[in-house]
Amino acid sequence: MSNEDITLTAGDAEVTVQPGNGGRVGGLRLGGVELLRQGKRFGCFPMVPWCGRIREGRFRDGAAVHQMPLNAPPHAIHGTVRDAAWRTARRSADEAVLTYDLVDPWPCPGRVTQVLTLAEDALTLTMSVETYASSFPAQIGWHPWFNRNLGAQDVRIDFAPAWQEERGDDHLPTGNRIDPKPGPWDDCFGMPDGVDVTLTWPGQLELRVTSPEQWVVLYDEQAEAVCVEPQTGPPDGLNTLPxxxxxxxxxxxxxxWTWRRL
Incomplete structure (x- = not known):
């Protein structure tokens, strides 16, 4: 199949999937209201085979040290697939299955599969990385840009993390866990019982981001949008928690993501 945009529908929910633009969700509209920041680099993109930053772009795999391109100097950020073209393996009215084969600069052969399933009140994103060759460290995550404002009041973020990863001057976790601090954030939090973050646009909509994973990055330093990023490990996790x-x-x-009207 081609990598042209795909539209999924369920009730009054409509999702645009963009295989040709990093396998991202380009839009999520509920009753015609767009929840995701629009633009080629926004929407919601998959972070794979790592999430967030790798310190100086280097990670160790056994005795080998691999160097990734420094696309956020002095670090490498958000994996290798968000600017790549994925392949549409299967699609229906409310589900799409995309695949991507890892290539250079990633040093290890592997296949990424992403399944996007839309219901009237929820969007479920599932991703896997598999290999038939040698083992390698990896991470999976998603980076949604939710509009801060849907036309009325700004969004409110509610969550109860067990800890916050202390952030160093280089934007990477220091290894210390601290009590969660108020925002604005570009920070990673631990939620051992699973990620559970509620976004509330007062008088309009409540949306819950949940995941069985235990790590979430919150980024709300931009005026236009807030990001709630569930992932399988912390930033620089290829080195610290592979x-x-x-x-x-x-x-x-x-x-x-589960939503309800207010």
């Missing part, structure tokens, strides 16, 4: 993809065990993750 999750291995093996021929027997793929790395899998999922997140669900």
């Amino acid at each position: 999750r291995l993809v093996t021929p027997l065990e793929p790395l899998e993750a999922t997140t669900t």
